Every structure is written in C-alpha cells, then in structure tokens.
Amino acid sequence: MQDAVVVEGLEKVYSGGTRALAGVDLRVEEGRIFALLGPNGSGKTTLVRILTTQLRPTAGSAHVMGLDVVRDAAKVRTLIGYVPQEMSVWTDITGRENLTLYAKVYGIPSDRRSRVVDEALGKMDLHDVRDHIVSTYSGGMIRRLEIACTMLIKPRLLFLDEPTIGLDPAGRKVVWEELTAFKEELGATVFFNTHYMDEAQNFSDRIAIIDKGSIVVTGTSDELRRSVGGEVVRFTLSDQAQAAGVMGRVRGLAVARDVSVDGPEVRVVVDDAEAALPVVLDALRSMGVAVARAGATKPSLDDAFLRYAGKHEGTEGRAADARQMRRMIKRG
Numbered sequence: 001m002q003d004a005v006v007v008e009g010l011e012k013v014y015s016g017g018t019r020a021l022a023g024v025d026l027r028v029e030e031g032r033i034f035a036l037l038g039p040n041g042s043g044k045t046t047l048v049r050i051l052t053t054q055l056r057p058t059a060g061s062a063h064v065m066g067l068d069v070v071r072d073a074a075k076v077r078t079l080i081g082y083v084p085q086e087m088s089v090w091t092d093i094t095g096r097e098n099l100t101l102y103a104k105v106y107g108i109p110s111d112r113r114s115r116v117v118d119e120a121l122g123k124m125d126l127h128d129v130r131d132h133i134v135s136t137y138s139g140g141m142i143r144r145l146e147i148a149c150t151m152l153i154k155p156r157l158l159f160l161d162e163p164t165i166g167l168d169p170a171g172r173k174v175v176w177e178e179l180t181a182f183k184e185e186l187g188a189t190v191f192f193n194t195h196y197m198d199e200a201q202n203f204s205d206r207i208a209i210i211d212k213g214s215i216v217v218t219g220t221s222d223e224l225r226r227s228v229g230g231e232v233v234r235f236t237l238s239d240q241a242q243a244a245g246v247m248g249r250v251r252g253l254a255v256a257r258d259v260s261v262d263g264p265e266v267r268v269v270v271d272d273a274e275a276a277l278p279v280v281l282d283a284l285r286s287m288g289v290a291v292a293r294a295g296a297t298k299p300s301l302d303d304a305f306l307r308y309a310g311k312h313e314g315t316e317g318r319a320a321d322a323r324q325m326r327r328m329i330k331r332g
Contacts, residue, residue, distance in 0.1 A: 002029070002030045002066075003027050003028065003029055003030065003063075004028050004029065004030040004031075004032070004064065004065060004156070004157050004189040004191075005026065005027065005028035005034075005051060005062070005063070005064055005157070005189075005191065006026075006027055006061075006062070006063045007024050007025060007026040007027070007047075007051075007060070007061070007062045007063075008025055008060055008061050008062075009023050009024075009025065009059065009060035009061070010023065010024040010025075010026075010047070010050065010057050010059070010060035010061070010062055011023055011024075011057060011058045011059040011060050011213075012043075012046050012050065012055065012057050012058050012213075013058045019213055020043045020046040020213055021043045021046055021047060021050075021057070021058075021213045021214075022043075022212065022213035022214050023060065023213075023214060024043070024047060024060070024210070024213070024214060024215055025215060026047075026208060026215055026218070028189065028191060028206070029189075029205075029206075030065075030156075030187075030189050031183070031187050031188070031189055032189055032190075032205040032206060033179075033180075033183055033189075033190040033192075033203055033204045033205050034189070034190065034191045034192070034204060034205065034206050034207075034208070035192055035193075035194060035199070035200035035203075035204035035206070035207045035208070036048075036191070036192070036193045036194075036207075036208050036210060037193075037194065037195075037197075037200055037207060037208070037209045037210070037305060037309075038193075038209060038210035038211055038309060039211060039309050042210045042211050042212060042213065042309070043210050043212075043213040043214075044161075044193045044210055045085075045161060045193065047210070048082075048159055048161055048191070048193060050062055050069060051064055051069060051159065051191070052069075052076075052077075052080060052082045052159050053069050053070075053073040053076050053077055056070055057069075057070070064076050064079070064080060064157060065079050065080075065156055065157060067079070078153075079155060079156045079157060080155050080156070080157045080158070080159060081150030081151065081153070081155035081157070081158045081159065082150065082158075082159045082160075082161075083143075083146050083147055083150055083158070083159070083160045083161065083163060084161050085161040085162040085165060087142075087146075088146050088149070089134055089142065089145055089146055089149065090134065091133070091134045091135040091142075092133065092134070092135065093133065093134065094130065094131050094132060094133055094134065095121065095126050095129060095130050095131075095132065095134055095137070095145050095148075096117060096121065096130040096131055098134060098145060098149060099117040099120055099121065099145075099148060099149060099152065100113065100117055102149040102152055103116060103117055103152050106152055106153050108152065108153070116152055117152070120148040120149075120151055120152055121148065123148065123151065123178065123181070123182070124144040124145065124147060124148040124151075124178055125144065125174065125178070126141065126144060126145060126148065129141065138171065139166060139167050139168075139171055140167050140168070140170065140171025140172075140174055140175065143163065143164065143167060143171065143175055144174065144175060144178065147160075147163070147175070147178065147179070151182060154186055154188075155188065156186075156188055156189065157188065157189045157190075157191065158179075158182070158188060158189070158190050158191070159191050159192070160179075160190065160191070160192040160193070161192075161193050162193055162194060162195065163175060163179070163192055163194070164176070164194070164196065164199065165194075165195065172196075172199070176199065176202075176203055179203070180203065192204075197300070197301045197302045197305065200221065200301060201221040201301045204221065205220070206218065206219065206220055207219065207220070207221060207224060207301075209224075209304075209305060209308045209309055211308065211309040211310065216308045216309070217304075217308045221301055224301060224304040224308075225298070225299045225300060225301055225303070225304055226299070227304060227307075228258075228269060228299035228303050228304050228307055229257070229269065229299070230257055230269050230270055230271045230272075230273075230299070231269070231270055231271070231272070231273040231296055231297070231298060231299070232267055232268065232269055232270070232273070232296065232297050232298070232299050232300075232303055233267075233268045233270055233273050233276055233277045233280060233294070233295070233296045234265055234266070234267050234268075234293075234294070234295055234296070234297065235265065235266045235268075235280065235281070235284065235291050235293070235294050236264050236265050236291070236292045236293040236294070237264045237265075237266065237284075237289060237290065237291060237292065238264075238290035238291065238292045239264075239289075239290065240263055240264035242289050243261045243263070243264055243265070243266055244261055246266060246284060246287060246289055247259050247260075247261055247266070249283060249287060250266065250268055250280060250283060250284070253279060253280060253283055255268075255270050255271070255272075255275065255276035255279050255280065256268050256269070256270060256276070256280070257269040257270060257271065258307060260303075260306040260307075260310075262302075262306070264292075266284075267303065267306065268280055269299070269303070269307075273296035274296070277294060277296060281294060
C-alpha cells in the first residue's frame with residue numbers, strides 16, 4: 001500500500017520565533033482514516049495547513065500523494081479536499097447554490113455540473129433541503145454541506161479540522177456515517193484532527209498524538225491503550241480544588257506507576273487494581289481528602305493521551321465557541 005502523506009523533519013517557526021512544529025516525522029497509508037490528536041497549541045492545525053499548501057514549512061519536507069507540497073502545490077490542490085473548522089459556506093444562499101458555486105470554482109464543466117451537485121446533495125442526505133437558505137440549517141446540516149462541497153471533485157485525500165466540533169451526538173453520527181461511506185466507496189484517505197477521543201477510537205485506522213510540535217506516539221487505538229499498561233483506578237474527589245494537590249503524594253506510593261488529574265478525577269495507573277485501590281484510598285483519607293466515587297477500568301484512549309501529552313484534551317471551551325457560531329448562523 002502506498003503512502004498518502006509522508007512528512008520528514010518538518011519544522012515551522014513563525015515570525016517572532018514561535019516554533020509550531022519541531023521536526024515532525026509522519027506517514028499515513030493511502031485508503032486509511034487517520035486521526036491526529038494533540039492539546040491546543042500542539043501544532044495540529046499548523047501541520048494540516050502545511051499539508052494543504054496554505055503554509056510553507058521552515059525546514060523539512062512534506063509530500064501528499066507523492067507530490068511535494070511546496071514545489072507541486074497547485075497539483076496537490078487538485079487531489080485533496082479540505083474542510084476547515086471555520087465556516088466555509090455562504091449562509092444567505094441555498095445549499096444547492098453553494099454547491100453550484102463550488103462546482104464552478106473547481107472547474108466542473110457546465111454540462112456535468114447539475115448532476116454532480118445533485119449527487120453530492122444525495123450523499124450528504126441534503127436533497128430535501130437543497131433549496132432552503134443555509135442560515136435555516138442545523139449545525140450538522142451545515143457541516144454536511146461543507147463536506148459535500150469538498151466531495152464534488154472526489155478528492156483522493158480529505159483533510160478535516162475538527163469535523164464535528166460543536167455538533168450534538170446525532171449530528172456527529174451522521175457526519176461520520178457519510179465520511180466512512182465516502183472512504184469505502186472511493187478508497188480515499190481521510191486525515192482529521194479532533195478533540196473527541198471516541199471519534200478517534202471508533203473511526204480511525206491509526207492515530208498520532210502530537211505535543212509541543214512533535215509526534216510523540218503513533219499506533220492503532222488498541223496499541224495506544226495497551227501501551228499504558230496495567231489497569232487504571234479512578235477517584236472522583238468531592239472537592240475539585242484538592243485534586244492537583246494530591247498528585248505528588250499519590251505518585252510517591254509504591255503501587256502507582258503513573259498519576260494524572262482531569263477536573264475532580266484522579267487517575268492512577270497500577271499493575272493490580274484490586275490491590276492498589278485500598279492503598280490509594282487510605283492515602284487520600286490520611287490527607288483529609290473526601291472521595292465521592294472510586295472504581296477501576298482498563299486503560300482508555302484518554303488515558304493514553306494523558307500519558308503522552310501530559311494533559312486532558314477538554315472540548316467544552318471550543319465546543320461552546322462552535323455552538324455560538326452556529327447560533328449566529330441560524331439568526332442570519
């Protein structure tokens with residue numbers, strides 16, 4: 001199988017000295033769904049913008065479908081689709097009119113244009129609202145329209161920046177059903193950034209975690225979860241303010257292999273959860289820390305993220321921003 005993306009020693013330093021990428025090495029096989037995870041400011045969006053020819057790297061190389069993203073930028077753009085997190089459709093015209101405009105931009109011949117537009121509307125389940133003004137669409141419908149616009153040219157590689165941020169669970173489900181069908185039908189490659197661990201786990205073939213401008217680990221969801229090792233005991237504290245203060249004490253326990261905090265929850269990686277749970281509970285109680293709930297699980301993808309990126313990747317702030325944007329769109 002060929003590689004759809006090959007990145008070697010990629011660096012990006014912005015004016016002022018901010019280093020966004022610090023020597024990224026990455027390969028993505030053709031025909032795969034690939035997820036890129038990372039904290040805010042880790043370099044995810046910068047990497048995608050270089051791969052989609054919007055930015056030039058400072059050093060290193062990046063190839064998409066065998067083409068250099070700097071020397072062959074125009075050719076690369078004929079092979080890829082890109083759905084940014086920001087709004088990429090007009091809200092004061094209809095869905096059909098949006099697709100027709102994009103079809104003209106892409107140079108689709110006039111005698112084929114209507115058929116291609118209708119086909120895209122059908123694939124994204126938008127045919128019944130094709131003549132409705134986009135400002136009346138739900139957030140999920142708008143996202144599907146944006147994806148439909150990129151699919152007009154049937155790209156060999158589709159890049160998506162936070163494809164479902166701010167959507168409700170039903171909207172997220174529909175978007176991923178269509179993306180999976182697109183990949184299966186055309187054998188295309190899908191490369192996406194997300195803050196949603198369940199999307200990366202359920203839909204991607206491989207995952208990379210980027211932190212501070214470098215890829216720190218790559219693998220399948222199962223491989224990343226197994227790499228955490230052992231089991232995880234979780235303690236939800238009655239007072240969230242105490243969570244950060246207990247890390248040092250718990251990390252010093254003989255049973256603790258790794259400790260992380262996510263809001264009021266303290267997660268401890270251990271070899272034997274049954275033996276470790278009472279030891280950690282006793283330590284917390286000796287500190288006067290009240291525990292509201294305790295339990296044990298196998299490591300999750302979120303646990304792997306915490307291990308490699310060192311922090312929880314919360315979605316609420318960015319999701320709230322996206323929901324606000326959708327509300328503004330609906331108001332016109």
